[in-house]
Amino acid sequence: KKKVSFTKEQQALMKVIIDAYNKHQIPQDVAKKLLQDKYSTEENFLLLTEMATSQVQVLVEFTKNIPGFLSLDREDQIALLKGSAVEAMFLRSAQALNKKMPIGHTEVLEERIRKSGISEEFIKPMFNFYKSIGELHMVLEEQALLTTITILTPDRPYVKDQPAVERLQETALDLLRKMCVLHHPQEPQYFARLLGRLTELRTLSHYHAEMLASWRVNDHKFTPLLCEIWDVQ
Numbered sequence: 001k002k003k004v005s006f007t008k009e010q011q012a013l014m015k016v017i018i019d020a021y022n023k024h025q026i027p028q029d030v031a032k033k034l035l036q037d038k039y040s041t042e043e044n045f046l047l048l049t050e051m052a053t054s055q056v057q058v059l060v061e062f063t064k065n066i067p068g069f070l071s072l073d074r075e076d077q078i079a080l081l082k083g084s085a086v087e088a089m090f091l092r093s094a095q096a097l098n099k100k101m102p103i104g105h106t107e108v109l110e111e112r113i114r115k116s117g118i119s120e121e122f123i124k125p126m127f128n129f130y131k132s133i134g135e136l137h138m139v140l141e142e143q144a145l146l147t148t149i150t151i152l153t154p155d156r157p158y159v160k161d162q163p164a165v166e167r168l169q170e171t172a173l174d175l176l177r178k179m180c181v182l183h184h185p186q187e188p189q190y191f192a193r194l195l196g197r198l199t200e201l202r203t204l205s206h207y208h209a210e211m212l213a214s215w216r217v218n219d220h221k222f223t224p225l226l227c228e229i230w231d232v233q
């Protein structure tokens with residue numbers, strides 16, 4: 001078993017990130033609604049709208065707890081949130097879908113997502129991504145750190161002080177690297193595999209822009225918060 005030691009700062013950082021991540025789960029009532037009956041496409045779309053809106057609120061709260069984030073330039077904070085919102089949504093979705101659920105719940109959830117007006121060409125890559133995340137069997141610390149690293153991506157559009165963001169991201173990457181050695185000692189490539197998922201996430205977020213366009217064509221309504229964070233309407 002490989003010896004892994006964390007500095008005092010790293011232990012403090014992990015605790016803050018885990019507390020923040022645990023505090024901000026998707027409200028159970030919203031998730032439960034997905035499992036009630038009423039299967040119409042319209043109803044499924046509305047539920048996803050509600051879940052995605054609630055997740056953006058959760059994301060903003062989580063981000064505020066990332067050590068150093070609130071010390072960044074205010075406009076850069078906004079640029080990082082807007083630049084990572086879709087990727088964070090897909091990451092959270094993958095984690096939600098791969099969570100242990102009562103028998104049959106996952107299937108119902110999948111079915112409602114497939115029948116929510118998303119065209120087939122986006123369903124496939126989306127579910128491939130969910131599956132590829134599920135196969136990693138990430139522990140909570142890895143999930144929370146991967147979300148943190150996604151948010152702290154320096155090269156998002158309109159970020160002015162990229163070095164400041166890079167420094168924060170480096171800290172989270174160092175910690176994630178150690179976490180992977182600790183929790184997956186048999187897989188030396190595990191950390192690299194996790195970062196590979198971030199590349200897949202960027203591809204998905206390009207699909208997302210097209211998904212939005214096709215919904216807009218069919219006059220689907222989004223909430224003001226989603227329109228703001230996605231820069232639509």
Ligand SMILES: CC(C)NC(=O)n1c(-c2ccccc2)cc2c1CN(S(=O)(=O)c1cccs1)CC2
Pocket residue numbers: 026045048049050051052053055089092093094096097109113208211
């Ligand atoms: C957990 C939350 C963040 N996930 C979520 O909202 N999902 C999920 C999903 C995946 C696994 C388990 C539970 C839900 C699939 C999809 C979305 C949202 N998007 S969206 O934001 O483009 C959208 C918003 C409005 C109309 S479409 C479409 C695809």
